[in-house]
Amino acid sequence: MEETKRVQTLVQQGVSEVPLRYIQPPENRPKPISNATYNIPTIDLSHSKDSVIAAIRDACRKWGAFHVSNHGVPIPLMDQMRKLPLSFFNDFPMEEKFKYACHPKSPASEGYGSRMLLSSEDDTVLDWRDYFDHHTLPLSRRNPLRWPHFPSEYRQVVAKYSDEMKGLAQRLLGLTSESLGLRPSCIEDAVGDFYQNITVSYYPPCPQPELTLGLQTHSDMGAITLLIQDEVGGLQVLKDGEWITVHPLPNAIVVLLADQTEIITNGKYRSGVHRAITNASRARLSVATFHDPAKAVKISPASDLLSESSPPRYSSVVYGDYVSSWYSKGPEGKRNLDALRLDT
Ligand SMILES: O=C(O)CCC(=O)C(=O)O
Numbered sequence: 461m462e463e464t465k466r467v468q469t470l471v472q473q474g475v476s477e478v479p480l481r482y483i484q485p486p487e488n489r490p491k492p493i494s495n496a497t498y499n500i501p502t503i504d505l506s507h508s509k510d511s512v513i514a515a516i517r518d519a520c521r522k523w524g525a526f527h528v529s530n531h532g533v534p535i536p537l538m539d540q541m542r543k544l545p546l547s548f549f550n551d552f553p554m555e556e557k558f559k560y561a562c563h564p565k566s567p568a569s570e571g572y573g574s575r576m577l578l579s580s581e582d583d584t585v586l587d588w589r590d591y592f593d594h595h596t597l598p599l600s601r602r603n604p605l606r607w608p609h610f611p612s613e614y615r616q617v618v619a620k621y622s623d624e625m626k627g628l629a630q631r632l633l634g635l636t637s638e639s640l641g642l643r644p645s646c647i648e649d650a651v652g653d654f655y656q657n658i659t660v661s662y663y664p665p666c667p668q669p670e671l672t673l674g675l676q677t678h679s680d681m682g683a684i685t686l687l688i689q690d691e692v693g694g695l696q697v698l699k700d701g702e703w704i705t706v707h708p709l710p711n712a713i714v715v716l717l718a719d720q721t722e723i724i725t726n727g728k729y730r731s732g733v734h735r736a737i738t739n740a741s742r743a744r745l746s747v748a749t750f751h752d753p754a755k756a757v758k759i760s761p762a763s764d765l766l767s768e769s770s771p772p773r774y775s776s777v778v779y780g781d782y783v784s785s786w787y788s789k790g791p792e793g794k795r796n797l798d799a800l801r802l803d804t
């Protein structure tokens with residue numbers, strides 16, 4: 461069945477040409493990048509608070525994406541979080557992996573999958589990616605029995621990593637609030653208790669990387685995403701109309717501002733538009749940790765940022781409605797945020 465097919469299966473079958481369903485239209489295909497040494501900014505969190513806040517302000521205005529170093533998350537834990545899921549993808553037989561298959565008909569269901577969108581239409585171009593999605597927070601959603609039981613430390617590592625990411629997300633949203641002159645808890649209060657998902661993406665080598673994308677262009681839906689990748693690389697961020705490769709920085713964490721933060725900051729900060737490209741020779745792994753509001757939470761521009769001269773630039777939205785629209789229309793560009801934009 462189409463829905464249950466994994467990209468890794470295609471590769472194991474030895475395809476030498478990418479099947480039609482995975483071929484991007486010419487305007488979406490990746491082109492060689494001229495400015496290959498350029499990278500997103502790196503912010504060292506051990507520097508003085510004032511300089512960190514100034515650097516965050518600059519990076520959020522210009523990029524919506526940046527690396528953080530000296531972030532306090534134990535490096536061995538980050539290494540484990542890359543290594544153990546890689547072993548799940550590489551060392552588990554397919555029938556074992558399918559015991560953890562996500563539900564093919566419900567969006568963002570937990571487990572092993574391949575399709576991000578569940579469009580019934582058959583014209584959706586598919587991503588060259590398999591993934592494992594873990595529901596990690598609030599604790600009432602966390603059921604480690606739904607995560608791989610092998611390697612033996614897998615479940616413990618995911619739980620520990622989830623807690624570390626929550627702490628870092630809170631700290632970064634606090635600094636981001638302060639960088640706009642808001643009280644430190646402003647953005648976090650607007651988001652409420654985090655709904656956190658950890659998605660491990662596995663991109664098998666692709667015979668024709670110039671025709672495909674590992675993950676199509678999008679901005680993340682929630683508040684803030686923290687991402688680590690392996691040394692292969694493939695994440696790209698859109699800046700001033702140009703794609704910039706996020707070169708892996710081994711001990712750093714990529715921060716991506718997501719759509720709800722753009723709304724809360726009334727567009728002072730924009731969510732980072734990004735995608736993943738593929739390559740012909742090496743499988744790649746990334747781990748994205750999403751921090752989202754609960755579905756019932758209503759998101760609006762922060763009142764402290766509004767005045768007669770600075771009116772709201774987005775209408776309020778119930779987060780669950782935003783998610784439904786994202787899954788039905790697709791993530792392309794910023795269509796979902798654009799629908800909320802007020803002409804001011
Ligand atoms: O693999 C990557 O680097 C990007 C992953 C991503 O953007 C996502 O899971 O939303």
Ligand SMILES: [Fe+2]
Nearest residue numbers: 678679680734
């Ligand atoms: Fe993303």
